[in-house]
Structures are given as structure tokens and as C-alpha cells.
Amino acid sequence: MKKILLLIGVFCLLCSCAQYRVSTQYIDFSGYGIFLSQSNSVSFDHEPIGLVFAIVEAGMEGSKFLNATVDDALYALCEEALDKGAKGIINLTITYTATTTKQGSRVIETIRKINASGMAIKW
Secondary structure (H helix, E strand, C coil): CHHHHHHHHHHHHHHCCCCCCCCCCCCCHHHHCCEECCCCCCCCCCEEEEEEEEEEECEEECCEEECCCHHHHHHHHHHHHHHCCCCEEEEEEEEEEEEEEEECCEEEEEEEEEEEEEEEEEC
């Protein structure tokens, strides 16, 4: 009976290998040279210019693999808005597509594509 209980205990320990993890990320909007807000409204008068969006996909550039990053997507989005004469982007939305691969007992998530969009505005 002790062997069975020990076997059940070992089995339970080996089956519960999932690790608890918390991931956080802080994005500083002040470094892009344009007003950015995830809110769909602002407290000042503005004129909408149009929808702007940027898509950044991970892939090979020459012999080097480049990951898709939120910073690259926001930079491209802000450049597009500035080119259109915008002073800000409201209703900013950032989404991503990821793939998971298994390497031994580890599961690795790789961000494959990041979409950033919002309403370009001027005042």
C-alpha cells in the first residue's frame, strides 16, 4: 500500500510540471514624438484624419532572424501618421499572433506578427 501511495505521489509531482509565470511589459508612449492614447476619445478638440495601421512580421533579413516587436510596430505606425500630417493617434490597438513550439519539456512562444492601428488626428 505504501508503494502505491508513493507511486501516486511521484506521478502527481511529475505531471504538474507547468510553471506559474507572470509577464508584464511597460510601453512608454512619450518617445515617439506624437500623442498616443488607447482611449477612443480625448478631452480636446481634434479633427480625424483617417485610420493608420502597421503590421510587423518576424522573419529573415539577410542571414539574421528578426523578431516582431511592439516598438517596431509603434514606430512604423507613428511614422505613417506623421507623414499624413497627424499630431496624434487615438483608439490605439495592439494585437499579436504567436506560435508555440516545444523543445524537450519547454514550450516556447514566439511572436510572429504584431498589428498596431488607430485613428490619426490633428488639432
